[in-house]
Amino acid sequence: xxxxxxHPSRVICKxxxxxxxxxxxxxxxxxxxxxxxxFPKQSLMLMATSNEGSKATYEQGVEKDKFLINHASLTLSxxxxxxxxxxxxxxxxxxxxxxxxxxxxxxxxxxVL
Amino acid sequence: xxxxxQDPGPLSVPEGAIVSLNCTYSNSAFQYFMWYRQYSRKGPxxxxxxxxxxxxxxxxxxxxxxxxxxxxxxxIRDSQPSDSATYLCAMSARTGFQxxxxxxxxxxxVSx
Numbered sequence: 001x002x003x004x005x006x007h008p009s010r011v012i013c014k015x016x017x018x019x020x021x022x023x024x025x026x027x028x029x030x031x032x033x034x035x036x037x038x039f040p041k042q043s044l045m046l047m048a049t050s051n052e053g054s055k056a057t058y059e060q061g062v063e064k065d066k067f068l069i070n071h072a073s074l075t076l077s078x079x080x081x082x083x084x085x086x087x088x089x090x091x092x093x094x095x096x097x098x099x100x101x102x103x104x105x106x107x108x109x110x111x112v113l
Numbered sequence: 114x115x116x117x118x119q120d121p122g123p124l125s126v127p128e129g130a131i132v133s134l135n136c137t138y139s140n141s142a143f144q145y146f147m148w149y150r151q152y153s154r155k156g157p158x159x160x161x162x163x164x165x166x167x168x169x170x171x172x173x174x175x176x177x178x179x180x181x182x183x184x185x186x187x188x189i190r191d192s193q194p195s196d197s198a199t200y201l202c203a204m205s206a207r208t209g210f211q212x213x214x215x216x217x218x219x220x221x222x223v224s225x
Contacts, residue, residue: 006156034213043201043217044157093156100145100164100205102213104156 003027004096006105013084014113021079021108023094029074030096035067038091038107050077084112116140119202119216128225132189136202136216139183143204143214146178148187151199151218160200161187192223 003026013019023033031052036044048058048069056069068080077096081088089112095102119136126132134148144165149157161176163169163185169176175188185204189196199218 043215101162106156
């Protein structure tokens with residue numbers, strides 16, 4: 001149980017384009033989902049907390065207009081990287097809250113050329 | 114000072130060894146403690162979850178929490194090459210959003 005999926009697993013895009021990443025909780029409902037970013041050999045950096053039916057809460061230093069988060073249902077949250085730049089290239093991981101802990105998706109590797 | 118401190122390693126051990134991984138923390142409000150395993154280029158996988166102080170055992174894995182010392186440990190018995198991964202500790206206080214605070218992760222290498 002407690003499976004979280006992400007799509008796509010890898011994406012390459014041109015600078016200036018937008019990319020959408022989906023995060024789904026497959027076997028449970030998650031009122032709260034989280035989006036993280038991870039640079040090579042570094043730990044997870046929380047970007048934002050996404051609550052179903054309300055606006056996301058962004059961590060300090062994360063641009064909400066650049067990283068658009070939508071949590072339209074209890075099993076789906078999306079992260080859209082708008083006007084992507086090469087410095088946005090990273091590993092994006094979502095998690096979904098179940099009771100007192102979080103279950104993570106497999107991650108999406110984004111490469112912006 | 115970081116809220117959660119974890120030695121990044123790498124920690125290299127031979128197959129069959131007992132592995133000890135540790136984290137220290139400064140926030141006494143933390144009550145929920147987790148250990149995640151992350152293979153290269155994959156998302157973290159929940160290994161152990163404990164509430165408050167005490168021990169918890171699951172197969173070859175044992176998690177210990179000592180809140181008085183603000184110190185948590187993960188022990189791996191009979192380590193296998195497949196255990197080679199990065200191990201992340203994470204913890205949270207009883208907040209509405211359950212914001213996790215992660216350690217930097219310890220890279221473990223188990224050689225055959």
